[in-house]
Amino acid sequence: MIIHSFNEDGELLPEEVDTINLLTKIPIESLNLDAIAVVTNLYRIAQGLRTKMEREVLSAYGLSWTSFSILYDLWIWNSIETKKLAKSAGITKATASNITDTLERKEFCYRKVDNRDRRITFVTITDKGKRVMEKLYPQFHENEVSIVSSLSVDEQKAMSKLLRRVIRENNF
Amino acid sequence: MIIHSFNEDGELLPEEVDTINLLTKIPIESLNLDAIAVVTNLYRIAQGLRTKMEREVLSAYGLSWTSFSILYDLWIWNSIETKKLAKSAGITKATASNITDTLERKEFCYRKVDNRDRRITFVTITDKGKRVMEKLYPQFHENEVSIVSSLSVDEQKAMSKLLRRVIRENNF
DNA sequence: TTAATATCGTTTCATAGCTAACGATTTTGA
DNA sequence: TCAAAATCGTTAGCTATGAAACGATATTAA
Numbered sequence A, B: 001m002i003i004h005s006f007n008e009d010g011e012l013l014p015e016e017v018d019t020i021n022l023l024t025k026i027p028i029e030s031l032n033l034d035a036i037a038v039v040t041n042l043y044r045i046a047q048g049l050r051t052k053m054e055r056e057v058l059s060a061y062g063l064s065w066t067s068f069s070i071l072y073d074l075w076i077w078n079s080i081e082t083k084k085l086a087k088s089a090g091i092t093k094a095t096a097s098n099i100t101d102t103l104e105r106k107e108f109c110y111r112k113v114d115n116r117d118r119r120i121t122f123v124t125i126t127d128k129g130k131r132v133m134e135k136l137y138p139q140f141h142e143n144e145v146s147i148v149s150s151l152s153v154d155e156q157k158a159m160s161k162l163l164r165r166v167i168r169e170n171n172f
Numbered sequence C: 001t002t003a004a005t006a007t008c009g010t011t012t013c014a015t016a017g018c019t020a021a022c023g024a025t026t027t028t029g030a
Numbered sequence D: 001t002c003a004a005a006a007t008c009g010t011t012a013g014c015t016a017t018g019a020a021a022c023g024a025t026a027t028t029a030a
Helices: A002-006 A014-023 A033-061 A065-077 A082-089 A093-105 A127-147 A153-170 B002-006 B014-023 B033-061 B065-077 B082-089 B093-105 B127-147 B153-170
Strands: A079-081 A109-113 A121-125 B079-081 B109-113 B121-125
Touching: A014 A033, A014 B065, A033 A065, A033 A127, A033 B033, A033 B127, A033 B153, A065 A079, A065 A082, A065 A093, A065 A121, A065 A127, A065 B014, A079 A082, A082 A093, A082 A121, A093 A109, A121 A127, A127 B033, A153 B033, A153 B153, B014 B033, B033 B065, B033 B127, B065 B079, B065 B082, B065 B093, B065 B121, B065 B127, B079 B082, B082 B093, B082 B121, B093 B109, B121 B127
Parallel strands: none
Antiparallel strands: A079 A121, A109 A121, B079 B121, B109 B121
């Protein structure tokens, strides 16, 4: 009956119905089903987005989602420290270092130690890297638009507004 | 000035402002800034969510995000085919196979071939696995609730509704 | 100045994750 | 009936990923 009151309008996805049916049988003091719905569905879209982009756009260029996001940052900022690169992509410095290796091997970027502070390494996009992004990004963006096209512009704006609040509150 | 009309209320995150400033200089026929905002912020939360959970909850149990999601599915369904496991977690069968290896080594689950169709392998959670989830899940859920607590219940419901539409339209 | 501390990027090592190929099994179609 | 096709999970070989440790450099404190 929790299901009933929670799914009066048949709004829930089939997986959500299964999950709630089973979770409510498990002895947990307080279960916040709305929070579960937000988190689960949010992550599901992110995962789908990533997989779709890798399959339909990025694989043709031999780029993973994370490699792309690193190259994207380089495209936007031209030259940037490894640390900022890692933070922006939400990965560790170690991973950023590895991915920079890969991108460097493909000649999409190069490294240069900062002379003023020799602990810092600047990563810079090459012309080859720029050409790839100029060809790649329009395709990426097209898919991006397509994925959210089921929402009206107002709904997109409303969604972004809520998402930003979550980002701010959690320092994401 | 695009920025101006787009950020009249100071709503945008600093990274968004940087990105738009630079993207609008790049020659791309049509740029849908609302779509970019939704996709970018959505993924950013998913990444933050995953990292936070791994650091603050899952690492104590030696579980990655994906290992957890597999174990969670087993907890909910008790016994399930490898293929469904992979689909539910949004990973390939190969990865699901690897993670099942790891979980089996920790004695959180075991495999059993289906007698009616010997191509199918059922993965089943063990008592040890269940005990871990009973201890782990409340902590996970607590964080889940905390992360979306900046939204009111109505906002959470509205958000989920929009998210579900995107999932349905994209078959995510 | 010098010693202690902090910061930055890399390396190491384990697991996660993908694609492609494979062996075993079941289903289909002539 | 029986060969061809489809399906399932695993393996092989690769890159991605993070934690921890490390070397080099910079900053701080005495």
